[in-house]
Every structure is written in C-alpha cells, then in structure tokens.
Amino acid sequence: MNARISLAPVLARAGMVSALAVATVGAGTLIPGGTPEAEAGSVSAQALRIAASKKGAPYQYGATGPHRFDCSGLTLYSFKRAGKSLPRTAASQYNRTRHIPASARKHGDLVFFKSSRGIHHVGIYAGSNKIWHAPKTGAVVRLEKIWTRNVLYGRVS
Numbered sequence: 001m002n003a004r005i006s007l008a009p010v011l012a013r014a015g016m017v018s019a020l021a022v023a024t025v026g027a028g029t030l031i032p033g034g035t036p037e038a039e040a041g042s043v044s045a046q047a048l049r050i051a052a053s054k055k056g057a058p059y060q061y062g063a064t065g066p067h068r069f070d071c072s073g074l075t076l077y078s079f080k081r082a083g084k085s086l087p088r089t090a091a092s093q094y095n096r097t098r099h100i101p102a103s104a105r106k107h108g109d110l111v112f113f114k115s116s117r118g119i120h121h122v123g124i125y126a127g128s129n130k131i132w133h134a135p136k137t138g139a140v141v142r143l144e145k146i147w148t149r150n151v152l153y154g155r156v157s
Helices: 008-030 041-054 071-082 090-096
Strands: 098-100 110-115 118-129 130-133 141-144 149-157
Touching: 041 071, 041 118, 041 130, 071 090, 071 118, 071 130, 090 110, 090 118, 090 149
Parallel strands: none
Antiparallel strands: 098 149, 110 118, 110 149, 118 130, 130 141
8 A cells, every 4th residue: 555645736725825835834844953934044044054964074173164074164164155254263153152041042053062171162053952063083064962061052143
C-alpha cells in the first residue's frame, strides 16, 4: 500500500496566493535551525540560514569562509552575507552586540562562550538550545546543543 499523500487538491483549493504563503511560512520549519515566521526576514534570520548552509565545512583556525571557518569566522561570514559587518574575533563581536538575557534570545542571536579569561567561542542561536558553529580543529560546521551555562547572548543590530 502506498502511503504517499498528494497536496495538489489542497493547493488547488487554496489558490495560488495561499499556496505560496503556505510554502513560505512552512519553509522555516523544514530546515534544521530554521527560523519562525515572524523572524524570517530579519538580518539575524538570514545569517542563521547562511550559517546552516555551511553545514559540513571544515574548521580551520583563522578562516573566514567561504569553504572553511573558525567560530568567529563563521559568524562574521554569515552576517556579512546578510548585510551586517562584525569584527573578527568572538570577544570583539560580543563587544559589538546588544547584550540580552537568555530569556530574550531569538533565532539568529549570537551565543558567546565565556571562561575566567573572557569570551573564547561564538555560535549562532538556532532555537531549542542549539547553535550553528565551527567548533574546533578536526571538526566541521554543525548544529549542536549548548553544552554549558557559561554563555552570554548578544543581538546584532
């Protein structure tokens, strides 16, 4: 028995404008780390989609793309492609953002990892306590759960 479902009758009844709206609104939920509808057009949401598109790109210290990245190189590249400039390092990026509490974080905000020595890593918040980031030598750009509470959040404006 074939369990395939055809959307053609539904789309025909919905009309072309409604079908396009359904396709547009649903797109963010189909992409891991995709953005909710209300945020879909923002620079941060665009940066998040760009970072996600680099899934599997190798980590390389000091690399800013388009094929290899370090952590701040990925955020720099993603926001630059979305139309915003950021400084080169994670610490400088933190200083350039509007600092926000965890309760206010949204898709596309930056997540900064801190230690007693300061900011040492950055990723782009993808929702569900996950980030897109370039973790370390030998790894690739990936979506990963935030593994510590030693984080700060910043919004690019």
